[in-house]
Amino acid sequence: MQIFHKLEDVPGDFGPTVxxxxxxxxxxxxxxxxxxxxxxxxxxxxxxxMVLTFDPHPIRIIRPDVAPPLLxxxxxxxxxxxxxxxxxxxxxxxxxxxxxxxxxxxxxxxLSTALHAAEIHEGFNFHFGHKKEGNVERLKEFxxxxxxxxxIYQAMKFRGRMLSSSDVRxxxxxxxxxxxxxxxxxxxxIVSNPGRGRGYGSKYTxxxxxxxxxxxxxxxxxxxxxxxxVNGETFDAVTNVGVRPTFGAESFAIExxxxxxxxxDLEPETQVELTFLKRLRDEIKFPDTEALKAQIGKxxxxxxxxxxxxxxxxx
Numbered sequence: 001m002q003i004f005h006k007l008e009d010v011p012g013d014f015g016p017t018v019x020x021x022x023x024x025x026x027x028x029x030x031x032x033x034x035x036x037x038x039x040x041x042x043x044x045x046x047x048x049x050m051v052l053t054f055d056p057h058p059i060r061i062i063r064p065d066v067a068p069p070l071l072x073x074x075x076x077x078x079x080x081x082x083x084x085x086x087x088x089x090x091x092x093x094x095x096x097x098x099x100x101x102x103x104x105x106x107x108x109x110x111l112s113t114a115l116h117a118a119e120i121h122e123g124f125n126f127h128f129g130h131k132k133e134g135n136v137e138r139l140k141e142f143x144x145x146x147x148x149x150x151x152i153y154q155a156m157k158f159r160g161r162m163l164s165s166s167d168v169r170x171x172x173x174x175x176x177x178x179x180x181x182x183x184x185x186x187x188x189x190i191v192s193n194p195g196r197g198r199g200y201g202s203k204y205t206x207x208x209x210x211x212x213x214x215x216x217x218x219x220x221x222x223x224x225x226x227x228x229x230v231n232g233e234t235f236d237a238v239t240n241v242g243v244r245p246t247f248g249a250e251s252f253a254i255e256x257x258x259x260x261x262x263x264x265d266l267e268p269e270t271q272v273e274l275t276f277l278k279r280l281r282d283e284i285k286f287p288d289t290e291a292l293k294a295q296i297g298k299x300x301x302x303x304x305x306x307x308x309x310x311x312x313x314x315x
């Protein structure tokens with residue numbers, strides 16, 4: 001998959017394209033369906049399949065006060081898009097000037113002239129241009145003038161739930177990891193680094209990893225069955241997302257206890273992926289550390305039974 005980071009990076013002879021414009025936060029099942037149709041269609045007509053997305057998320061420029069945390073920050077989103085076998089992604093820097101562009105100008109200068117769109121695939125609620133004045137019906141009108149077709153997708157559901165980034169986000173915020181997994185087509189995960197300043201050496205010998213500050217979406221405060229991937233190796237784990245009230249001075253942390261631990265190479269800059277499988281319980285303030293240890297033992301036992309069944313099923 002080719003990745004372009006500004007319009008000028010796209011070769012003049014790139015195209016024709018089967019194109020979709022959007023944020024693609026989460027790259028959920030709905031996105032995957034559209035992208036699958038696009039790649040097939042591109043092969044049929046001898047075109048290139050392409051996604052046009054934005055960085056930062058447009059709402060962070062237009063309405064930063066209401067901007068939600070992301071399901072997938074840009075590096076993770078690009079990895080997920082690559083798995084769909086799309087040919088190319090243009091990550092267009094979203095600026096105030098771009099937000100002021102009238103809909104027809106956006107369609108003419110960017111979609112038609114620069115990206116050579118032959119077909120544009122969008123959801124029924126797609127809007128674009130200044131003050132979101134463009135919609136799919138106007139895009140179809142523009143296509144008749146500019147020479148591209150518009151394929152419109154109606155709302156999609158999976159197991160009774162709407163396929164949308166906002167619905168996935170809501171499920172994660174509720175701690176409903178099974179529901180989020182249904183809509184994403186994979187478990188929800190975050191990618192971060194170990195917390196700095198904890199005295200890590202080149203060989204890490206303690207089975208607990210605290211993640212560094214993470215500003216995007218995390219699940220509801222509580223205890224979860226998780227897996228953590230470090231240096232390409234995946235470990236079974238139990239993770240506490242919360243403020244650790246038993247220890248007095250409350251401070252938010254994501255703390256993971258590795259179950260099948262062995263010493264690993266871990267530096268502050270090591271990238272780790274934490275995958276959330278199931279919520280076990282709320283975070284609790286215990287009367288003392290002995291009560292906390294007893295509960296942790298119960299949590300570990302539940303997680304071990306979960307993993308024993310999961311691994312027996314070959315998952």
